[in-house]
Amino acid sequence: MSERIEWTRVLEPGQPKEGRVQTVAVGHRTLAVSRFEGQLGALDNRCPHQGGPLGEGSIENGWLRCPWHGWDFHPCTGRSPGSHDDGVPTFPVEEREDGVYVGVPVEAPRTRTVSDLMVETMVAWGVRHVFGMVGHSNLGLADALREQERAGNLTYVGIRHEGAAAFAASAYAKLTGRPAACMGIAGPGSTNMLTGLWDAKVDRAPVLALCGQVDTQVLGPGNFQECDLEAAFRPVSCWGQTVHRDSKHVELVNLAVKNAVLQRDVAHLIFPDEVQTMPAPEGAAAGGPRGRMPRLEIAPAEASLEEAVRVIDGSKRPAIVVGHGARFEMDSVLALAGRLNAPVLTTFKGKGLVSDFHALGCGVLGRSGTPIASWFMNESDCLIVFGASFSNHTGITPKLPIVQVDYDPLALGRHHAVEVPVLGEIGVTADLLLERTKASCEDRRPEVAERWRIWRAEKERRAQDDRGSGVSSAALFAALTRHAPADAVIAVDVGNNTYSFGRYFECQEQSVLMSGYLGSIGFGFPAAMGARMAAPDRPTIAVTGDGGFGQYMGEFTTAVKYGMKITHVLLNNSELGKISKEQRAGHWDVWQTSLVNPSFADFATSCGGLGVRVTKRDELDDALRRALDHDGPALVEVLSDVELI
Secondary structure (H helix, E strand, O other), X not given: OOOOEEEEEEEOXXXXXXXXXXXXXXXXXXXXXXXXXXXXXXXXXXXXXXXXXXXXXXXXXXXEEOOOOOOEEXXXXXXXXXXXXXXXXXXXXXXXXXXXXXXXXXXXXXXXXXXXXXXXXXXXXXXXXEEEOOOOOOHHHHHHHHHHHHOOOOEXXXXXXXXXXXXXXXXXXXXXXXXXXXXXXXXXXXXXXXXXXXXXXXXXXXEEEEEEEOOHHHOOOOOOOOOOHHHHHOOXXXXXXXXXXXXXXXXXXXXXXXXXXXXXXXXXXXXXXXXXXXXXXXXXXXXXXXXXXXXXXXXXOXXXXXXXXXXXXXXXXXXXXXXXXXXOOHHHHHHHHHHHXXXXXXXXXXXXXXXXXXXXXXXXXXXXXXXXXXXXXXXXXXXXXXXXXXXXXXXXXXXXOEEEEEOOHHHOOXXXXXOEEEEOOXXXXXXXXXXXXXXXXXXXXXXXXXXXXXXXXXXXXXXXXXXXXXXXXXXXXXXXXXHOOOOOEEEEOOOHHHHHHHXXXXXXXXEEEOOOOOOOOOXXXXXXXXXXXXXXXXXXXXXXXXXXHHHOOOHHHHHHHOOOOEEEEEEEOOEOHHHHHHHHHOXXXXXXXXXXXXXXXXXXXXXXOEEEEEOOHHHHHHXXXXXXXXXXXXXXXXXXXXXXX
């Protein structure tokens, strides 16, 4: 039975001109249409040698020459010169009154592939967002993602740089506790993701990295964009595997996502090009988490619980310190704080977990913190620490009795011995402590209020400082405190801008995202994109310096493309100010920290967003209102004083 032909108009009448060739698309096919000696020809666009695009070639001496390696074919018959038998398929072509038509066989239904099966399994595990870049070595995988997006099962965000994709996936996971995926092609596309994946790894965020790879048969000799991705990703991933022809494809995805979720880490899958398009076994079913995931509400051992209660009941002025690991259990932690009248301090990564307007909230402890938090740590007789890593940035004192609660046994007493290390899920443990403690502690709420009064008066004095060299950080973050919606997600970058945010911005119910342990500059704006996809019903704000935003400026166009309502507050001091400060502190010369910047506000406008430039303190309120009200990406560029941080 002959194939059914479907005719499609592809060119205007008289096209292409005599002796010329042109590429046209018909469904999923591309053809090279030419006119030679008055006759039209339509060839498959793919050269049989290495797939070169014949439509980009030229007709020389009566032959259509492939632009890649010079193979020749007759422009109308597709035959090779001489005795060669490697011609190109041809298609019927007609010139009609309204244009040029070609006839191609009606496309067969799409074949379900191994990639489809694996992506369906990802979706069943709850992966709903993929950030990445489509390219030649991940096209089969990309088509499977396209099918799931078409079905409404996931959202794909095409970024400008794969590093931004990994940062966005990391931020998504930090905010939600659920995995997102990032994707790149073989070689540089995948290696570009490594920095963002290290950010996810060290901050304990579940991320799935999907890497295209060259054909298996050309691995080894050094093929174009060949890279040993297993070796490159081994240090950053808790689990990784190359997908082979005979792999248990569904099981690989089951294991990848399970490891990412349970270990709160990066899992990694490599997809050789030829495997991606293999037909899935007939009737093969996708996998999923059913029967594979345990309940994680783990109570501590009775002896640990009793010892913790003994220490707490023996204190009169306890304080609670919460880190990023407690972010999903704060109702239980705050109930315990209320029972103990205990001030609540946060690590920098935990900023916002307790409101700065809560009667027991004391803000951030440590280098990016407030004098309130350090005061209460030093004036307490016991610390109860939930989900914190004890980094030197935070500086939790080892001189007080400490009850440390964490669900990671390796986190307990990691840097120094603590009085009582308690292994248990944070919410469950806080609830049990609430039930059992009988402590009669001082009510420190009046003391908290007084320390805030002192600090707010100092912040107001700093906000009035003006050397004529730009806006002070205290003034900027006072304005942002006034205008940021209470339920916003705020992604911050690295540098003096971030230290000042930690010190001056007062949180209500906002969630704060940052590159914590890695401290990677450039995190802020890509993280805001990840946050926007994770929580589209919440306002999204990015806070960066000029150095950080300069690394991923192109992603502003990504935000415009997808209509992301992100308000970006950018501190522009034309300097890597944090590095200058470190050079001075180390008695070095200040060297190579100056920056040459464009008008970032004009840049945002040229990309299709809103750009507003602020040069004076009294312009802040109006600029922030305009940006927050804008229905799309907006950038407020604040010319800031590098000394007033």
